Amino acid sequence: MNTALKNIRRSPFQALSAVFIISLTLFVVGIFTLVTLASHVILLNFETKPQIIAYLKDGHTTDQVAGLISTMTSTQGVKNAVYISKAEALEIYKKSVGNDPVLLGTVTDWGIVTADILPASVEITASDPSAFNTIVSIMEKSDIVSATPQGKKEIDFPQDVISELTKWTNAIRGAGLILIIALTFVCILTVMIIISMKISGRRTEISTLKLLGAQNLYIIKPYITESLIYGLLGAFFGWTLSYIALLYSTPFLAPRLGGVISFPIPYWINLSLLVGLLAFGLILSLISSFFAAARFVKRSR
Amino acid sequence: MVLNDVNFSVSPGEFVVITGKSGAGKTTLGRLLIRDLLPIKGKIVIDGEDLNQIKPKNIPLIRRKVGFVFQDYKIIPDKTIGENITIALEIGGYNRKKIQEKITELLKIVGIPGKEHLFPGQLSGGEVQRAAIARAIACEPAILFADEPTGNLDKDTSVEIFNLLKKINDGGTTVILATHDVTLIGLNPDRNIHLEKGKIVSDVDGKPSKSEPSSDSSSLREGTPTWPAGPRRGKSHSTKRKININK
Numbered sequence: 001m002n003t004a005l006k007n008i009r010r011s012p013f014q015a016l017s018a019v020f021i022i023s024l025t026l027f028v029v030g031i032f033t034l035v036t037l038a039s040h041v042i043l044l045n046f047e048t049k050p051q052i053i054a055y056l057k058d059g060h061t062t063d064q065v066a067g068l069i070s071t072m073t074s075t076q077g078v079k080n081a082v083y084i085s086k087a088e089a090l091e092i093y094k095k096s097v098g099n100d101p102v103l104l105g106t107v108t109d110w111g112i113v114t115a116d117i118l119p120a121s122v123e124i125t126a127s128d129p130s131a132f133n134t135i136v137s138i139m140e141k142s143d144i145v146s147a148t149p150q151g152k153k154e155i156d157f158p159q160d161v162i163s164e165l166t167k168w169t170n171a172i173r174g175a176g177l178i179l180i181i182a183l184t185f186v187c188i189l190t191v192m193i194i195i196s197m198k199i200s201g202r203r204t205e206i207s208t209l210k211l212l213g214a215q216n217l218y219i220i221k222p223y224i225t226e227s228l229i230y231g232l233l234g235a236f237f238g239w240t241l242s243y244i245a246l247l248y249s250t251p252f253l254a255p256r257l258g259g260v261i262s263f264p265i266p267y268w269i270n271l272s273l274l275v276g277l278l279a280f281g282l283i284l285s286l287i288s289s290f291f292a293a294a295r296f297v298k299r300s301r
Numbered sequence: 302m303v304l305n306d307v308n309f310s311v312s313p314g315e316f317v318v319i320t321g322k323s324g325a326g327k328t329t330l331g332r333l334l335i336r337d338l339l340p341i342k343g344k345i346v347i348d349g350e351d352l353n354q355i356k357p358k359n360i361p362l363i364r365r366k367v368g369f370v371f372q373d374y375k376i377i378p379d380k381t382i383g384e385n386i387t388i389a390l391e392i393g394g395y396n397r398k399k400i401q402e403k404i405t406e407l408l409k410i411v412g413i414p415g416k417e418h419l420f421p422g423q424l425s426g427g428e429v430q431r432a433a434i435a436r437a438i439a440c441e442p443a444i445l446f447a448d449e450p451t452g453n454l455d456k457d458t459s460v461e462i463f464n465l466l467k468k469i470n471d472g473g474t475t476v477i478l479a480t481h482d483v484t485l486i487g488l489n490p491d492r493n494i495h496l497e498k499g500k501i502v503s504d505v506d507g508k509p510s511k512s513e514p515s516s517d518s519s520s521l522r523e524g525t526p527t528w529p530a531g532p533r534r535g536k537s538h539s540t541k542r543k544i545n546i547n548k
Binding site for chain 1: 335337361362363364365369371375377388389391392393436440
């Protein structure tokens with residue numbers, strides 16, 4: 001450990017660049033881990049929600065609704081059909097906006113927005129996505145489903161959103177993965193070059209150690225320790241940066257994802273991320289230093 | 302070919318001086334002993350172990366059996382004398398607590414007590430050579446090969462270094478001294494092997510080889526610590542270790 005710390009003190013700029021590149025890599029890894037987690041939660045949220053929502057005209061009767069639900073449940077490919085009243089719609093809205101005081105403040109019994117302005121609806125979950133078109137065409141024929149002034153029936157078809165979201169999520173994941181792989185490669189190369197330079201500078205010492213009967217492990221131990229220090233420091237800084245980024249983006253994200261993800265992010269997620277990044281940093285630095293050290297030790301007598 | 306048709310064996314506890322001009326093959330002989338070089342032909346056997354046959358992973362173990370004092374000292378310049386000796390002791394498997402005691406003891410033996418905190422650059426040539434000897438004997442090797450240890454030293458210091466090697470030999474360590482320094486040859490060694498152009502031209506055995514370390518060796522240099530200090534050495538080394546070189 002002492003030799004490793006001495007090596008770091010001797011060439012602080014090399015140490016700084018190693019820590020910087022590891023921090024950058026692990027910051028990106030941290031951010032993309034959070035983004036992947038968030039997109040997974042968002043997708044799950046969309047998938048567990050009703051897939052087709054038909055908004056109903058005001059003044060519909062219970063019989064009419066029961067008739068529509070009965071027709072829908074008897075249709076092939078429909079798993080479930082539920083009636084959502086105006087009051088229930090208000091509750092769902094309140095839940096979806098989370099704790100945002102601005103959005104909640106608009107929903108008051110004495111203000112502009114009340115439960116009356118929210119439409120009742122029939123929410124349908126399909127067991128087979130291929131039945132979507134049949135379901136929608138049946139709903140379009142129903143008299144109690146409301147229509148826009150242009151005569152288009154008000155039926156939400158979030159499957160499009162899901163497929164779009166899946167596409168985006170996959171694209172982000174793909175780009176993130178490529179970026180992480182590229183950065184990891186650069187990171188390993190950089191640490192390897194730095195450690196190689198340090199070993200190369202002490203070639204005479206290494207050959208003396210070998211002549212004195214030192215085992216290879218004894219010779220490479222200080223360099224591996226040095227690299228592990230870089231890995232740990234880099235991981236910690238990378239995590240700190242991603243935590244700061246998360247804190248800064250919370251005011252922007254909270255109102256938009258409030259109903260889906262709870263903010264602030266629970267501490268155990270951040271802690272798990274720190275542990276994960278530390279492990280990744282250690283593996284990264286271990287691989288780099290091992291390759292660098294093994295190459296030189298093999299070459300020297 | 303540096304060495305050719307070289308055939309000799311060294312008994313445990315012997316003090317052998319190998320002489321010869323520069324390029325005669327003295328250093329090559331030493332390098333062969335620590336398996337830094339491999340012979341094209343022939344055998345080198347240390348303590349019954351054929352160096353040609355040993356596995357690469359066992360080379361460090363052989364090198365720990367042979368303490369080597371290098372011509373150019375090979376003392377790491379940016380480490381203190383204490384740290385340099387520590388390296389050898391760590392390689393030898395000594396624990397942290399024992400290392401400090403051992404350094405103090407070694408520096409006393411080689412005649413530079415209390416200099417463990419100094420860097421090689423702060424010492425004279427003779428003192429650095431003594432530090433190199435301390436490092437070489439740190440792990441109590443059975444054999445000590447000193448390659449031109451007096452090459453860069455004045456006559457008086459050379460004699461002091463020779464006496465130090467003799468003292469180490471008196472403790473039971475087999476010492477092989479390679480030198481071209483004629484002043485050392487006349488200091489009555491047990492045995493003198495003379496090399497010329499890679500061949501042995503004379504092998505003069507002055508005294509019968511010692512099978513046991515002399516029990517009164519310390520009295521020869523009164524007031525100086527004796528080597529070895531511990532009970533580990535002595536009989537086992539002097540009765541078992543043997544070198545055969547056959548090229």
